[in-house]
Amino acid sequence: MKQFRNNVIRAGLGALYFTGAHYLLRPIFAGVGAIFMLHHVRPRRDAEFQPNRHLEITPEFLRAMLAHLRERDIDIISMDEVRQRLIERRFTRRFACFTLDDGYRDNRDFAMPVMREFGAPFTVYVASDFAEGSGRLWWIALEMVIASASFIDVAIGGTATRLDTGAPAAKQAAFDRVHDWLRGLPGERDIEREIGALCARHGIDETAICRELCMSWDELKPFAEDPLITIGAHTITHCNLAQQTEEAAAREMATSRARIENVVQRPVVHFAYPYGDRIAAGSREFALAQTAGYRTAVTTRPGMIFPANGEHLTALPRVSLNGNYQDARILPVLTSGAATAVWNGFRRIDAA
Numbered sequence: 052m053k054q055f056r057n058n059v060i061r062a063g064l065g066a067l068y069f070t071g072a073h074y075l076l077r078p079i080f081a082g083v084g085a086i087f088m089l090h091h092v093r094p095r096r097d098a099e100f101q102p103n104r105h106l107e108i109t110p111e112f113l114r115a116m117l118a119h120l121r122e123r124d125i126d127i128i129s130m131d132e133v134r135q136r137l138i139e140r141r142f143t144r145r146f147a148c149f150t151l152d153d154g155y156r157d158n159r160d161f162a163m164p165v166m167r168e169f170g171a172p173f174t175v176y177v178a179s180d181f182a183e184g185s186g187r188l189w190w191i192a193l194e195m196v197i198a199s200a201s202f203i204d205v206a207i208g209g210t211a212t213r214l215d216t217g218a219p220a221a222k223q224a225a226f227d228r229v230h231d232w233l234r235g236l237p238g239e240r241d242i243e244r245e246i247g248a249l250c251a252r253h254g255i256d257e258t259a260i261c262r263e264l265c266m267s268w269d270e271l272k273p274f275a276e277d278p279l280i281t282i283g284a285h286t287i288t289h290c291n292l293a294q295q296t297e298e299a300a301a302r303e304m305a306t307s308r309a310r311i312e313n314v315v316q317r318p319v320v321h322f323a324y325p326y327g328d329r330i331a332a333g334s335r336e337f338a339l340a341q342t343a344g345y346r347t348a349v350t351t352r353p354g355m356i357f358p359a360n361g362e363h364l365t366a367l368p369r370v371s372l373n374g375n376y377q378d379a380r381i382l383p384v385l386t387s388g389a390a391t392a393v394w395n396g397f398r399r400i401d402a403a
């Protein structure tokens with residue numbers, strides 16, 4: 052089994068399909084449903100350098116996913132309904148739930164029409180500063196800086212470093228290196244400072260990014276009125292909550308909720324942890340989400356939903372619809388649970 056697992060991990064997600072491994076794993080790992088995680092939904096772009104491509108899928112791939120679920124007679128349900136089924140332990144039918152993080156305008160323009168074709172509900176998690184037009188989407192700022200530059204100067208680990216960003220491959224390597232370095236810095240302010248300096252040197256207007264890509268309050272208000280839509284919260288500043296003091300983390304959760312409720316005029320009871328991985332959301336954050344009154348909170352930890360997740364409603368795993376794997380042949384892999392089981396080292400519940 053260990054050898055098999057290592058082979059699968061090495062070969063990656065695509066191989067799960069081609070080896071047929073997902074059929075072997077399915078009876079054990081299928082779970083009762085899945086919460087899918089998406090970010091952008093928009094037409095494919097041509098540029099060769101697209102380091103954030105994993106965060107976007109095309110409307111066509113979304114449509115293929117929905118058709119696949121319908122074909123398999125899997126219910127497509129809202130987050131409210133996910134919670135209800137978990138609490139009531141109602142698992143006679145398998146379910147899928149669609150969640151989109153950050154509040155991008157393309158969710159309205161490209162995801163919405165496709166979801167509507169299938170009468171499929173979905174949740175959009177809004178970072179309130181993004182809707183305000185003052186948020187910082189530093190991973191996109193970094194992409195824009197590197198796309199426009201032939202080299203960049205950064206102080207990685209305190210050492211002045213010049214990175215070649217000429218050819219697409221060099222751009223990608225530089226992006227990966229700087230991205231990993233920034234994610235490892237102790238606080239949000241450090242990322243802000245470094246990205247701010249890069250943007251200033253390369254003439255990129257960082258706050259314009261947010262206004263260009265994210266729905267404003269004026270846009271969110273009518274969007275939220277559609278019966279298919281649930282608006283959830285995603286903090287104020289899109290910060291790594293685990294790096295904040297407890298007080299600051301609690302404020303990020305409570306204030307974003309209040310701001311969104313004030314605009315959409317309905318209760319906001321679902322939450323998504325920014326970044327959402329082990330280093331951004333752990334047991335303290337899971338407890339804080341509960342204290343803040345959220346009925347559910349989703350992570351980016353990969354996993355299908357099992358009955359036992361009902362006891363960890365603020366630590367729900369998701370299955371990423373990753374833009375690097377937009378191939379219809381991958382769909383049975385995603386819905387089988389095999390891919391996430393491999394990532395989780397074959398543990399079913401991961402809520403510690």
Ligand SMILES: [Zn+2]
Pocket residue numbers: 152153285289325326
């Ligand atoms: Zn996010």
